[in-house]
Amino acid sequence: MKTIFSIFVKMNIAYLILGGNKGDKLQNIRQALFLLENNIGAITKKSDVFVTAAWGNTEQPDFFNQAIRLETSLSASDLLKKIISIEETLGRIRTDKKWMERTMDIDILFYNDEIISIPDLKIPHPFIQERKFVLIPMEQLAPMFVHPQIKKNIRTLLSECSDELEVRCL
Numbered sequence: 001m002k003t004i005f006s007i008f009v010k011m012n013i014a015y016l017i018l019g020g021n022k023g024d025k026l027q028n029i030r031q032a033l034f035l036l037e038n039n040i041g042a043i044t045k046k047s048d049v050f051v052t053a054a055w056g057n058t059e060q061p062d063f064f065n066q067a068i069r070l071e072t073s074l075s076a077s078d079l080l081k082k083i084i085s086i087e088e089t090l091g092r093i094r095t096d097k098k099w100m101e102r103t104m105d106i107d108i109l110f111y112n113d114e115i116i117s118i119p120d121l122k123i124p125h126p127f128i129q130e131r132k133f134v135l136i137p138m139e140q141l142a143p144m145f146v147h148p149q150i151k152k153n154i155r156t157l158l159s160e161c162s163d164e165l166e167v168r169c170l
Contacts (some may be wrong), residue, residue, distance in 0.1 A: 011041075011071045014079060015110040015141065017125075017134050018066050020090075021054060022101045025064040026170070028090055032104050033068070035086045040079065041072030047137035049170040055131060055163075060101045064170065067109070067137035076111045080121050083108070109134065113148045124149060132163040 016036070020028045029049060037043050047067040054060045072079060083106045091103040109125045116123040124147055128134050135158040138145070143155040150157065 011073060012076075012079075012112055013110075014041075014070045014072060014076075014108055014112075015138065015145070016068050016070060016083075017107050017109055017137065018068065018104065019063045019106075019133070020102055020104045021061045021063040022103045023091065028104050029064055029066055031090060032086060032106060033066075035089060036068070036070065036083075036106075039086065040074060040082050041070050043068050043070055045069035045141050047140040050133060050137055050167050051170055052133040052167045053165050055133065055165060063133065065133050065137060065167075067134070067141050069141050076108065076114065076116050076123060077118075077121060079108060079111070109138065110145070110148075113146075115148050129157045129161065130163060132158070132161055132165060132167045135161055136167045 018029055018032050026049065033043060033046070045068065049064055049066045052063050052065060054063060074082065087104050087106055092105065107125050108123055109128055111123045114123060125134075128138075128147065129150060135154060138154045139158050144153045146153050147157060
Protein backbone atom coordinates (compact mmCIF):
# COMPACT_ATOMS: atom_id res chain seq x y z
CA MET A 1 0.00 0.00 0.00
CA LYS A 2 1.39 3.40 -0.95
CA THR A 3 1.50 6.13 1.63
CA ILE A 4 0.37 9.64 0.83
CA PHE A 5 4.04 10.66 0.94
CA SER A 6 5.12 8.09 -1.67
CA ILE A 7 2.30 9.06 -4.03
CA PHE A 8 3.58 12.62 -4.33
CA VAL A 9 7.33 12.07 -4.07
CA LYS A 10 9.22 10.42 -6.90
CA MET A 11 11.14 7.48 -5.54
CA ASN A 12 14.46 6.79 -7.18
CA ILE A 13 16.07 3.37 -7.33
CA ALA A 14 19.77 3.29 -6.49
CA TYR A 15 22.05 0.28 -6.45
CA LEU A 16 24.96 0.62 -4.04
CA ILE A 17 27.96 -1.52 -3.18
CA LEU A 18 29.21 -1.46 0.40
CA GLY A 19 32.64 -2.68 1.33
CA GLY A 20 35.33 -2.50 3.93
CA ASN A 21 38.45 -4.31 5.09
CA LYS A 22 39.30 -2.60 8.36
CA GLY A 23 37.93 -3.25 11.84
CA ASP A 24 34.90 -5.47 12.40
CA LYS A 25 33.96 -5.74 8.73
CA LEU A 26 30.62 -7.47 9.18
CA GLN A 27 29.52 -5.11 11.95
CA ASN A 28 30.58 -2.13 9.80
CA ILE A 29 28.32 -3.37 6.99
CA ARG A 30 25.43 -3.87 9.42
CA GLN A 31 25.92 -0.36 10.80
CA ALA A 32 26.10 1.10 7.29
CA LEU A 33 22.81 -0.62 6.36
CA PHE A 34 21.18 0.80 9.49
CA LEU A 35 22.42 4.32 8.73
CA LEU A 36 21.44 4.11 5.05
CA GLU A 37 17.93 3.01 5.91
CA ASN A 38 17.51 5.65 8.62
CA ASN A 39 19.01 8.56 6.67
CA ILE A 40 18.45 7.85 2.98
CA GLY A 41 15.64 5.44 2.18
CA ALA A 42 14.26 1.92 2.23
CA ILE A 43 16.55 -0.98 1.43
CA THR A 44 14.37 -3.24 -0.68
CA LYS A 45 16.93 -5.94 -1.54
CA LYS A 46 20.31 -7.08 -0.25
CA SER A 47 22.82 -9.49 -1.70
CA ASP A 48 24.75 -11.95 0.40
CA VAL A 49 27.97 -10.66 1.93
CA PHE A 50 30.99 -11.65 -0.13
CA VAL A 51 34.69 -11.88 0.70
CA THR A 52 37.24 -10.74 -1.88
CA ALA A 53 40.96 -10.11 -1.89
CA ALA A 54 41.82 -6.43 -2.06
CA TRP A 55 41.63 -5.03 -5.60
CA GLY A 56 44.41 -2.76 -6.83
CA ASN A 57 46.60 -2.61 -3.73
CA THR A 58 46.71 -6.31 -2.81
CA GLU A 59 48.91 -5.95 0.30
CA GLN A 60 46.00 -5.51 2.71
CA PRO A 61 43.21 -7.56 4.32
CA ASP A 62 40.32 -9.07 2.32
CA PHE A 63 37.20 -6.97 1.79
CA PHE A 64 33.65 -7.80 2.77
CA ASN A 65 31.19 -6.51 0.14
CA GLN A 66 27.41 -6.36 -0.17
CA ALA A 67 25.18 -4.83 -2.85
CA ILE A 68 21.82 -3.28 -2.04
CA ARG A 69 18.82 -1.87 -3.85
CA LEU A 70 17.63 1.33 -2.20
CA GLU A 71 14.55 3.49 -2.77
CA THR A 72 15.14 7.16 -2.03
CA SER A 73 13.60 10.53 -2.73
CA LEU A 74 17.08 12.11 -2.78
CA SER A 75 18.75 13.38 -5.93
CA ALA A 76 21.95 11.60 -6.95
CA SER A 77 24.08 14.50 -5.64
CA ASP A 78 22.27 14.57 -2.29
CA LEU A 79 22.56 10.79 -2.09
CA LEU A 80 26.33 11.07 -2.52
CA LYS A 81 26.56 13.72 0.23
CA LYS A 82 24.63 11.51 2.67
CA ILE A 83 26.77 8.48 1.75
CA ILE A 84 29.99 10.41 2.41
CA SER A 85 28.61 11.47 5.79
CA ILE A 86 27.78 7.83 6.65
CA GLU A 87 31.25 6.69 5.60
CA GLU A 88 32.79 9.34 7.87
CA THR A 89 30.50 8.35 10.75
CA LEU A 90 31.83 4.81 10.35
CA GLY A 91 35.44 5.99 10.53
CA ARG A 92 36.33 6.39 6.86
CA ILE A 93 39.26 8.74 6.38
CA ARG A 94 39.65 9.94 2.81
CA THR A 95 43.15 10.42 1.41
CA ASP A 96 44.61 11.02 -2.03
CA LYS A 97 45.85 7.42 -2.12
CA LYS A 98 43.68 4.92 -4.03
CA TRP A 99 42.75 1.41 -2.92
CA MET A 100 43.78 1.70 0.73
CA GLU A 101 42.31 -0.03 3.79
CA ARG A 102 39.05 1.50 4.96
CA THR A 103 36.28 0.81 7.42
CA MET A 104 33.56 1.55 4.88
CA ASP A 105 33.32 2.47 1.23
CA ILE A 106 29.89 2.97 -0.32
CA ASP A 107 29.70 3.48 -4.07
CA ILE A 108 26.66 4.40 -6.12
CA LEU A 109 26.60 1.86 -8.94
CA PHE A 110 23.37 2.90 -10.64
CA TYR A 111 20.78 5.60 -10.06
CA ASN A 112 17.60 4.74 -11.93
CA ASP A 113 18.88 4.30 -15.48
CA GLU A 114 20.56 7.70 -15.53
CA ILE A 115 23.99 8.61 -16.83
CA ILE A 116 25.57 11.34 -14.69
CA SER A 117 29.01 12.80 -15.22
CA ILE A 118 29.83 15.76 -13.01
CA PRO A 119 32.89 16.45 -10.85
CA ASP A 120 33.01 13.90 -8.00
CA LEU A 121 30.06 11.86 -9.30
CA LYS A 122 30.07 9.37 -12.16
CA ILE A 123 27.01 7.16 -12.56
CA PRO A 124 27.04 4.39 -13.57
CA HIS A 125 30.19 3.72 -11.59
CA PRO A 126 32.93 3.61 -14.24
CA PHE A 127 34.45 0.26 -13.24
CA ILE A 128 31.42 -1.98 -12.67
CA GLN A 129 32.16 -4.16 -15.67
CA GLU A 130 35.75 -4.78 -14.51
CA ARG A 131 35.07 -6.00 -10.97
CA LYS A 132 33.58 -9.33 -10.01
CA PHE A 133 33.21 -8.19 -6.39
CA VAL A 134 30.57 -5.79 -7.73
CA LEU A 135 29.04 -7.92 -10.48
CA ILE A 136 28.49 -11.08 -8.41
CA PRO A 137 26.45 -9.34 -5.67
CA MET A 138 24.64 -7.26 -8.32
CA GLU A 139 23.70 -10.44 -10.16
CA GLN A 140 21.89 -11.63 -7.03
CA LEU A 141 19.86 -8.42 -6.96
CA ALA A 142 19.20 -7.61 -10.60
CA PRO A 143 20.71 -10.02 -13.13
CA MET A 144 18.74 -8.54 -16.03
CA PHE A 145 19.35 -4.87 -15.15
CA VAL A 146 20.83 -3.23 -18.23
CA HIS A 147 23.86 -0.99 -17.79
CA PRO A 148 22.67 2.29 -19.38
CA GLN A 149 26.00 3.05 -21.09
CA ILE A 150 27.27 -0.38 -22.08
CA LYS A 151 23.77 -1.66 -22.98
CA LYS A 152 24.38 -5.13 -21.52
CA ASN A 153 22.71 -6.73 -18.53
CA ILE A 154 24.55 -7.61 -15.32
CA ARG A 155 24.61 -11.35 -16.09
CA THR A 156 26.27 -10.71 -19.45
CA LEU A 157 28.77 -8.27 -17.94
CA LEU A 158 29.69 -10.90 -15.34
CA SER A 159 30.16 -13.59 -17.99
CA GLU A 160 32.47 -11.25 -19.93
CA CYS A 161 34.43 -9.97 -16.91
CA SER A 162 38.15 -10.83 -16.96
CA ASP A 163 38.72 -10.07 -13.24
CA GLU A 164 40.39 -13.15 -11.75
CA LEU A 165 39.99 -12.34 -8.06
CA GLU A 166 38.06 -14.98 -6.15
CA VAL A 167 34.75 -13.77 -4.76
CA ARG A 168 33.24 -16.12 -2.19
CA CYS A 169 30.10 -15.94 -0.11
CA LEU A 170 30.69 -15.31 3.58
